[in-house]
Amino acid sequence: MFSKACEYGIKATIYIAVKSMRQERVSLKEIAEEVDSPVAFTAKILQSLAKNGIIDSHKGPTGGFQIEETKIDTIKLHDIVHAIDGDKIFSGCGLGLEQCDARQPCPVHDKFVGIRDNLKIMLQNTSLYELATGLEIGLTHLKR
Amino acid sequence: MFSKACEYGIKATIYIAVKSMRQERVSLKEIAEEVDSPVAFTAKILQSLAKNGIIDSHKGPTGGFQIEETKIDTIKLHDIVHAIDGDKIFSGCGLGLEQCDARQPCPVHDKFVGIRDNLKIMLQNTSLYELATGLEIGLTHLKR
DNA sequence: TTTATTTAGGATAAATTTGTCCGAAATAAG
């Protein structure tokens, strides 16, 4: 469904959000540990999330990653997925036709667009805040 | 969403079904042309679909692929996807945890399982027959 | 200013998926 990069990116962002709600910055190393992801690969993903304005990064001692507290509520899962995996998942054809077009649909078009739209709506309606809260109160987990 | 192999496999199976409804066998070459897929790669996929009992293959002149007509109605999209991509897409965790477990859910679990189940239900309810019919009457298309 | 720490970013490597090539096996028809 999502790429590995996207999976790591979502988990990392949620973890950063939890820390940011306590006004704490968190290092790449700690993120990778808590999220159970390869350090250097995670670095690339965070870099791209920073460029997309989803997270902030600071170099140097006491540096690390954080998210503006006011943003935590407005950032949606959709923003993270879109930043990493692009929008092929939201608008691409289920059978790989160059573009999904209802006027020249592939055989699964009618059945597929419903699922695809549900996914999009779900991601657009899911805030980073609720995901971070669920993690903080111990309801959810980032690794097994 | 689906792998390239799965996309090709679905399109190929639908095309074979259309021909089979006219009691015609169809060659690999023709399939790859009509489905716009690489010939040799398509061969592998068809081989695996044949092993899974979804399609029949015959060697030699006048050989090719076909589907038992009585099966066309009972084969579901789910069977094709499952044969090629396995069931990770139906039961795997949205964030890549080793297994999806409601008793130790990842942050997106509650939101994700609904989408995943919808997809599964859709695939289970979609018969090869209706996909083939849509193609035959010119309502849908396998390439652009 | 020097040093230690942390992210940035380019180069490279490993793993997986996608795709190709070619000879073997089956089989229909002359």
Place this chain on the structure above:
DNA sequence: CTTATTTCGGACAAATTTATCCTAAATAAA
């Protein structure tokens, strides 16, 4: 039986995704 045709299946190659390594740049603190 011989030949032509078609799928089977193993080996190989290319492309993409995932992952690592190393140096540079920024920056906080001594």
